[in-house]
Amino acid sequence: TWLPNKNEIDVFILFPKNLSLKQLExxxxxTGKKIIESLKGKWTIEYAQHPYIRGTINGISIDIVPCYKLEKGEKIISAVDRTQFHVKYLEEKLPKEARNEVRLLKQFLKANDLYGADAKTNGFSGYLCELLIIQYKSFLNLLQAVKNWKVKEIIDIEKQWKKEDYNHLKKKFKDEILIVIDPVDKERNVASAVNAYNFFKFKKLATEFLEKPKEEFFFKKEIKPLSAKEFEKIVKERGTDIIAIIFDPPKVVPDILWPQLRKTTKRLENILKEYEFYVLKSDCWSNEKDLAVIILEMQVSRLPQIDKIxxxxxxxxKNARNFAEKHKNDAVAGPYIEDNYWVVEVYRKWTSARIKLIDSISESKDILQHKGIPNFIAEELSKKFKVIGSDELKKYLRNRDFAIFMRSYFEKENLALI
Incomplete structure (x- = not known):
């Protein structure tokens, strides 16, 4: 069910179970290197759960992945071991005449940035697309169903669970908005990567397409990059203060980079919140090569010198005495009484979110990790970073992809199904 313009091949090499994981790798x-070299291609070592070879031959990308040869029902040793059973299942259950339905679905999702279970996209994998067509028979039938999907919709093609087990499944997959039971492993949710945003976006698109089918749903919409002038106008209208952290992204695969970027963004947001600097909205972006940006749009970025405790x-x-003792040297006013509570006024250590952020990030890798920054990002931040405001951030809009990201950041689509 390949799409015509997708020049990628995944090759899984099955090895006997008596090999250790180290030997398998x-x-x-x-073996992967020899195969690519024999075909006069170039290769690199990539990393997922364990390392594999990615080669390029005549413009075609080939991933050569080692895994264990298992019999049906045997315990999976590594995540990729399931693929052999997925292939067998699809060969048996996906009719040839349904393959174009899968292609339609994949193209529909791809055009709307919903295709792919990778950590950057958080969408629908190729295998999930195939299972959805097996379940609903056609692309149009699927869209009719999607329109009516509820949060935590459960799809169990092979009826491996009873209806009375559904509450258990919802608890088991508690943070997952769509549950599609893997026909070859009843304990696995094939749709675990799909996030809430993409779930509701798919529902909205399905509804719109069924109401007014158009060819344009299958083609990527051109997003105009945000200009510096537009950026200035939007920031002025919003009345917020934008702080950006600029640094080099770590040289890791996207499936490691994006979760770490998102976790870092949330951690920095929470550090600021601890000091009463409140973030209205945050996001992150990277070109996955030499530029990573964390955006913190501040609701409160400056505080007065005086703080009331x-x-x-x-x-x-007893606690009143302890309170008075604690603040005997730093109280500017008080302790005094307000509404039957003891109160003191003290000077704040931090009055600027930007300065606090610089202080929090200016640490060694180990201290940054201790603060909750993921390891690879911590390493890069410990080497070099800069914290900038709106005026300097404008310059980065010369990067077309970043300018497109910033338009999407400000112009969120309406996902309400009214």
Missing amino acids: EIGLD VGPWVFDE
């Missing part, structure tokens, strides 16, 4: 990599109830004498 060593022999698998060596509310202490214990006046009737709690």
Whole structure:
């Protein structure tokens, strides 16, 4: 069910179970290199759950992945071991006449940035597309169903679970919005990568297409890059303060980079929140080569010099004494009483979110990790970073992809199904 313009091949080499994981990796990599070299191609070592070879031959990308040869029902040793059973299942269950239906679905999703279970996209994998067509028989039938999907919709093609088990399944996959039971492994949700945004976007697109079918749904919409002038106007209208952290992305595969970028963004947001600098909205972007940007749009980026600390109830004498002792050297005013509580006023250490952010990031890799920054990002930040405001961020809009990202950041689509 390949799409015509997708020049990619995945080759899985099956090895006997008596090989250790280390032997599997060593022999698998060596075999992959020899195959690519024999076809006069170039190869690199990539990393997922374990290393594999990615080669390029005449413009075609080939992934050569080692895995264990298993019999049906045997315990999976690594995630890629399931693929052999997926292939057999699809050969049996996906009729030839349904393959074009899968291609239609894949193209529809791809055109709308919903195709791919990778960490950047958080969408629908190729295998999930094939299972959805097996379940609903055709692309149009699927869209009719999608329109009516509920949050935590359960699809169990092979009826491996009883209806009375559905509450258990919803708890088991508690953070997953769509549940599609893997026909070859009843404990696995094939749709685990699909996030809430993409779930509702698919529902909205299905509804719109069924109401007014158009060819343009199958082609990527051109997004105009945000200009510096537009950026200035939007920021002024919003009245917010934008802080951006600029650094080099780590040299890791996208499936490691994107979760770490998102986690770092949330962690920095929470660090600022601890000091009463509140973030309205945040996001992150990278070209996956030499530029990573974390955007923090501040609701509160500056605070007054004075902070009011509310202490214990006046009737709690023991804690009142401790409170007074704690603040005897830093109180600018007080302790005094307000609404039956002891209060002091003190000077704040941090009055600027930007300066606090620079202070928090200016640490060694180990300290950054201790603060909750993921390892690969921590390593890059410990080497070099800069924290900039709106004026300097404008310059980065010369990068077309970043300018497109910034338009998407400000112009969120309406996903409400009314």
